[in-house]
Amino acid sequence: MDTRKRWRRLTVWLHILSSAGWMAQAMALCVMLSTGLATDDPAVRAASTTMSLATDARLLAPMADVSAFTGIMLSAATPWGFFRHRWVLVKFVITLVQLYAGIFLLSPQLQQSAVTGPVPAQVVATALMASAIAFQAWLSVAKPWGPVGRRRRGGNTGPAWVFVAAVLGGLADLALALVLGHPMPLLSIALIVVVLAVRRSWTVAPAGGRPAPGRIG
Incomplete structure (x- = not known):
């Protein structure tokens, strides 16, 4: 197995x-918030919101x-792309919506719930979040709906350094978040900008000429 395939x-x-x-x-947030919502015990309610925040x-x-x-x-560095297949596009849109909802809606509400207690909307939101991720997993396996527009030739697979950066950058951001107590994805964002800026210059031919079945991209 070559280096590029291993890191991919x-x-x-x-x-x-x-x-x-x-x-x-x-799912854990959904359980903790629903437990706090269902109880009349102030200690249990406080514990549920504290653990939800953490x-x-x-x-x-x-x-x-x-x-x-x-x-x-993976979308940027493989022939799957962002807009060539409907299932990839739907996954991409769901991810953006989830990130927006989590950062700008759910997290601030969890901060507020530390004072006022959990609310039903938070339970619904976390249940929907878990359901949306499960749906994305199904999309990755089933790959429904076909290509967007006329089928076009797939793009190139990126060089090995892109996948090395993806793995090491993701692990580094995860470790940093565990140390700081909150995410700070500056490295991930910087790597995405670099990859999107240079991806048109890649001349590495796609392995096998097209994406392999069963891959998540």
């Missing part, structure tokens, strides 16, 4: 692992960042 598989592995972690933490900052948000980062890198 590691990127796919990290994407799957972080996506599963994102979904698991969304889970969101230290686990859910970092996993979401790594999942989104590796997914974008």
Whole structure:
């Protein structure tokens, strides 16, 4: 197995692992918030919101960042692309919506719930988040709906350094988030900008001429 294929598989592995972690933490938030909502015990309610805040900052948000980062890198650096296939495009849109909702809606509400207690909307939101990630996993397996417009020849697969950067950058951002207690995906964002800027200059031919079945991109 050549170096590029090995690191590409590691990127796919990290994407799957972080996506599963994102979904698991969304489900954990749903359980904790619903427990706090259903109880009349102030201590239980306070514990549920405190643990929800910690889970969101230290686990859910970092996993979401790594999942989104590796997914974008795989789309940018493989023949799947962003807009060639409907299922990839739908995954991309769902990811952007999830990130926006998590960063600008759910996280601030969790901060507020530390004072006022959980609300039903938070339980619904976390359940929808987990369901959306499960739907994205189904899209990756089923790959429905076909190409966007007329079928075009796939783009090139990126060089090995792109997948090395995806794996090491994702792990570095995850480790930094665990140390700081909150995500700070500056490295991931910088790597995405670099890859998108240079991807048109790649001359490496796609392995096998087209994406391999069963790959998540």
